Amino acid sequence: MQLYTTDLTDSQWNPIKKFFETQRRRKHKPRKVCNAIFYLLKTGCQWRMLPKSFGRWSSLYYYFDLWKRNGLWQKVLDELRSVHREKQGRSACPSAACIDSQSVKTTRRGGQRGFDGFKNIKGRKRHIIVDTQGILLRVLVHRANVHDSQAVLDLRMRLKDRFPRLKTIFADGGYQGPVGGFVEAAFGWKLEVVMHGKDIQGFKVLPKRWVVERSFAWFESYRRLSKDFEFHPLTSETMIQLAFVRLLLNRL
Helix, strand or coil: CCCCCCCCCHHHHCCCHHHHCCCCCCCCCHHHHHHHHHHHHHHCCCHHHCCHHHCCHHHHHHHHHHHHHCCHHHHHHHHHHHHHHHHCCCCCCCCEEEEEEEEEEECCCCCCCEEECCCCEEEEEEEEEEECCCCEEEEEEEECCCCHHHHHHHHHHHHCCCCCCCCEEEECHHHCCHHHHHHHHHHCCEEEECCCCCCCCCCCCCCCCHHHHHHHHHHHHCHHHCCECCCCHHHHHHHHHHHHHHHHHHHC
């Protein structure tokens, strides 16, 4: 029985329950903890403001922190993405991807932050690499004052040896320069920069790149992602992974 619209249904829980060792006896059932996490992600509330029906917030945060640090949500996301791609008649491993960044404000919570002079935003940057369907492959969150061409190398390392079919990564002008040649020499991936033509006036959807722009637009469905509310960048990355896990669970 669903108490909240964010609660997982049986059809959504069944594909992921194997990741949570449901045979082990715990005071808080993993499914209930997941429901609390998705409630927080959707509503944007504080941990201490979670409804009492979920249990003590400190216990719920304990499991969230545990699963964040052991990379569980990335594993869940990888499997759901593979299943989703195969259902569409595609290979589980993508051959092309898109990369972009989004600068967002932080709050008084503190943590790493910087000033993005181009966007006039003090906060952090969210770098994401998605497949051609817009589904997250990897995410990197860092200070907003770090240039895209610098951060892209750290993000590439998170892809290394994990996607053997990957050949091409589409990007915008922020990734121009020697970094493209380095990426191709080091990893064998072609960094293809897609830019507006000089004769283009106003807004125009660009081929390839629009996919990752749509992925950022999906964040608007989750209030926890309206700003970066987290102290640690790793927590911010986990919240983005959770958003894509929820998206895929809704589609399966």
